[in-house]
Amino acid sequence: MTNVLDETIGSSPAPGRKWWRKPWIVPLGFIAVAFIAFSLPRYLTFDRAQSRVQQPEFGWHYPLLVIHVTFASIAMLTCVLQVWPWFRARYRHIHRLAGRIYVFGGVFPAGVTALVIGVITPFGPAALSSGLVMAPLWLLFTYKGYRVARRRLFVDHRKWMIRSFALTMSIITNRVWAVVFAIWLGPQFDTTFMGNEKLFGYSLAGATTWLGWVIPLLIAEWWLQRDEVARRRAKARV
Template sequence: MNSHLTTVGKIIMTILVVAIVLGYVAVQYGIVGAEYAGLVKVKLSKPDFHYSPWIYVLYTHIVSGCVALVVGLIQLLRKPEAERMQLHRWLGKIYVICILLSGIVNIYLSIFASGGGFSKAGFFLLDSLWICATLTAVNRIQKSQVEAHQQWMLRSYALTFSGVTLRIWLPLLMTPFEFETAYPMVAWLAWVPNLLIAEWAIRKRATKVKRLASHAIPIVE
């Protein structure tokens, strides 16, 4: 019972965090305007920065990334049932398309990332792993490797969730540090811990499955 309540609590907390981030993105970039966002202000302060076409690429990243964040959460929280597999597949296709689109434009954005080479390397590696993990998950389900597909999708969503953790880490780090110091750290902290947690969850589940299998009572005919 306590374990169930803990799981429900984690689900509710995850949904709330995603909702808060989506609300922030909608207000900041949809109502207030991108030019007033903190990260964009930093770029606009540089005389050699070209607002266009960078801003259009940014909006493509924001829209596709937010859709992937929501759709991925739905896929993660609901159990695919036989009578709803068609919906699961369609949502999966939307998720993959959004990640491919966002991941490709993110590589462009990483080239112009604030914070120097350390930031650019962090975001470039994030985007590359994001695309690779998602395509690997697709490849595994095409080969009917369901367990492997779920594992790679969990890794993929851990990287998708970096859009949320970035906005948690940045204000925390900007309390003791200046932006120029905090942002390069965020470029790695936004996704590396997420991926480590996903790996821990995958290995924990694999260990539990093996333990249950070893305690299974064989049926003697």
Template sequence: MTSTLTAPPPTPPTHRAQVWWRRTWIVPLMMAAVAFLAFSVPPYLTFDPAHSCLEPPPGNDLYYPLLVVHVLCGTIAMSTACFQVWPAFRARHRRGHRITGRIYVFAGVLPAGVLGLYIGWYTSAGPSVRVANLVGSALWLIVTIAAFRMARQRRYDEHRRWMSRSFALAMSIALSRVINIPAMIILTPRVDTTFGGSEEMMQNTATSIGVWLSPLLLLLFTDWLLERRKQGARRPATNRGDNR
């Protein structure tokens, strides 16, 4: 009779602390995304190429309107991507997760990625930036389509892995702008030597460093996190097997 009145053991406090700690990254992530969009998008809303950081090719009247659409679709992608990787939102609002996921894919990544191929091909920043933009846009489309297919097939673990990679590529544009700053600082004193006095070549090189390095770093970091979580999920099962 005493055993029936015994209260169950309390939940270990470490679990709650650990879960809370893992969720704190969503706030600075959203703040960084909002800050980047608030700084980068408004110049394009004037529809004046003079305010754009990308110079339209001479004689190509289609370039700038498509660039504006690309930027707006990219804004949709970055905004909805934050909700896609937010574990609490995904767990508590599954319908909202599915809706924002479809918006991310069909109103964000697909139009932004396809237009990115066009914008990248006609860039005036040099061949290295052109190839980086083409590769980045194509890769973004591929991993996002793979993530969508995994969700349709209910292979949710694989869906999260591919969607994490898609998210990394969506955010690479923001990191590239950050990388461009130290790249410009390092390369500016070498304009007269390395670049033969061409400031334009120096700027194109700094831009190239950013657009190549940012997706590479984010994809490597994302896969490292995915592998770390995968190993962490295996440990409890292994420990339970050892205790038998």
């Protein structure tokens, strides 16, 4: 594995390394753009009827949702640039600018609105508890990453931003789990859920909201631990 220092913001790219040596960046960017192109336009119409989440009990829910989706889309797009080693090594000034946009024009407003929206979610207590845990973690990881970058602790910056990245992109895995559980639990609607649409919706939302961000975060932590082991082995060889 590439030494962790080669992957930090302050490092120089390895000789001869090309952008296509990181083939995951193309599908990642495509998925992010496709997801935003599918999700964002309906909220830019400011038509409440087109919202995927309806909460008529709170009139201010929809404006907050529009703000959240818009800034979360900015976070997703800038995040793709932030995790691209080739780009950040060659265009550090753009990386720093995109990083500030990611933090202040993406995650912070999206995370704060996500916390408020999570409190009044119409999808039941399991989804509510997920939002109350995930949103503060998203804000915390991003803040920690920004703070250590200001102190030029780039190895620590990378670790915190990988965690932030996992939560930023977790909305995509959330949708994947929604499809999986809908296919799995759908045939049980009349038996396990006794034909109760609210019970079915609560169960579906609870499972997808928790798994949507917990699994990506666990994978990120596994990757960071794997990276740390590789770094220690490299030190031992030296």
